[in-house]
Amino acid sequence: MEGRHKTYVNQYTSNPLALNKNQEAEERDRKRYLSHKFSITGCGEFKWLGSTFGNRTIMQQTVRSTLLQLHSQLPAIFMHPNWAGSMRKSWIQAVNQSVSPADLGRVLSILVACIRPVVFSSVWHESLGHIRLQRQTALEREERKKVDKKEKKDKELEEEMHRLHTVHYTKGLKHQIWKHKGEEFRLHGQWGWLWLSATRLLRRLDARKCGLRAGAWRIITCSQ
Structure with a gap:
């Protein structure tokens, strides 16, 4: 019994019967995945001579x-x-x-x-050959799935915020121009054309001196 602690052997790595069903399935999937890229069979083991x-x-x-x-x-x-x-x-x-x-x-x-x-x-x-092998555990995969799900949800919310609202006409449109490419602005009122004239002079007026704010007597005509 003396000195047996120095020859400890981990049964979970040496004895395949020590694993449960889930661990056996994970080990089988791991070997099947790695066998497509690396030689993990007994005949493919690499040994140093010396x-x-x-x-x-x-x-x-x-x-x-x-x-x-x-x-x-x-x-x-x-x-x-x-x-x-x-x-x-x-x-x-x-x-x-x-x-x-x-x-x-x-x-x-x-x-x-x-x-x-x-x-x-x-x-x-x-x-061109592998120089690094990155190990990913099941817990890391679950965390990655949660992050991807959150990013997808945030992206859907952002698209929902920027979604265009269709303009509803009471009598409907009398033409089908909006179906052509580049004419969608006729339906939802956005992304339209903006014409800028180089000869038009823009004169800015004070809003307090225009319309009803300037006084009703300026726009109402009294008739006898």
């Missing part, structure tokens, strides 16, 4: 061994026609002579360029 901790020399040797192992798993039919000749030998020699991250990146780019496009998934060419 230690992932250590000094610079150990890390370089691990990367070189992994690159050689990766290229050995690819059949020759999936490679460039010239790969089986001198290209493969020169590439292996370049991998063994790589001493810097730039050299390792260069040989990896050569390997990717020599692989036939049929080997890659469509998402590789559409997105």
Whole structure:
């Protein structure tokens, strides 16, 4: 019994029977969604050939061994026609002579360029490879749905405020001009044409001196 706490294993991650029905459904949907973009099966697992901790020399040797192992798993039919000749030998020699991250990146780019496009998934060419994986939980999705619903409701209210009210005529219109494009203003009274004359002189008058405000005797004519 001593020391067993040091070998703790989370059953919810290692034992699939520990999940309930909802968790099983979420895990199944997640795997189905990710399988369209990434290889999550056992044969597609990526493993480093060597230690992932250590000094610079150990890390370089691990990367070189992994690159050689990766290229050995690819059949020759999936490679460039010239790969089986001198290209493969020169590439292996370049991998063994790589001493810097730039050299390792260069040989990896050569390997990717020599692989036939049929080997890659469509998402590789559409997105040029994934450099970041963003995880979204169910709670975040629910919050996002609430925000989208609120934005949609606010947009509908704004459209309702700016909605045009149709002008109702008592006797109706005697023409069908308002049905033509650009003549809708005849129906609702907005968006009409405004003619500005360059020769018309605008004379502003005092409203207190015009009409009934100026005095009824100015506009009423007495007759005998």
